[in-house]
Each structure stands twice: as C-alpha cells, then as structure tokens.
Amino acid sequence: MAFEPLLSDVEAALFLGGLHPKTVQRMARRGQLPAYRIGRYWRFRASELDEWLRVQSRCQSDPPAQ
Known part of the structure; x- marks a missing residue:
C-alpha cells in the first residue's frame, strides 16, 4: 500500500x-x-472521500425498491 x-x-x-x-x-x-481523529484534529484520505462520493451518488441515482 502506497503512502x-x-x-x-x-x-x-x-x-x-x-x-x-x-x-x-x-x-x-x-x-x-x-x-481519522488525530489529537484534536480531523484528517481525511482523498481516496476514501472519493469512494464515499461515488457511493453517495449511486444511492441518490438508484430508484427506490418497489
């Protein structure tokens, strides 16, 4: 895994x-x-935010189950 x-x-x-x-x-x-909470600061991985955005956009574009 790359840094x-x-x-x-x-x-x-x-x-x-x-x-x-x-x-x-x-x-x-x-x-x-x-x-990630590091001390009193929040930190984020761009790759995880990107995946989160993809999931959120899929959830909004999927029609409700019948």
Whole structure:
C-alpha cells in the first residue's frame, strides 16, 4: 500500500465541492464521513472521500425498491 498524505478539514471541504470546514468536521464527528481523529484534529484520505462520493451518488441515482 502506497503512502497517502492526509487532508485537513479545509482541504477535505474543498475536495467535497466547497463544503464549509465546520460541516465536514460535524459529518466526521457523526461518523457520516470516513475520517481519522488525530489529537484534536480531523484528517481525511482523498481516496476514501472519493469512494464515499461515488457511493453517495449511486444511492441518490438508484430508484427506490418497489
């Protein structure tokens, strides 16, 4: 596995389309985003956020079960 630098909450917010960093922190605290708590800071892997976005977009585009 190759080393992947971690993103700060500000960088993750930009990666997720310009969310506010506080929104990203809140989503991480609630377990809604893949994140790592390091001390008092939240850190994020871009690859995990990318996969999270793909899953979210699939869930929204899938029709409800009949």
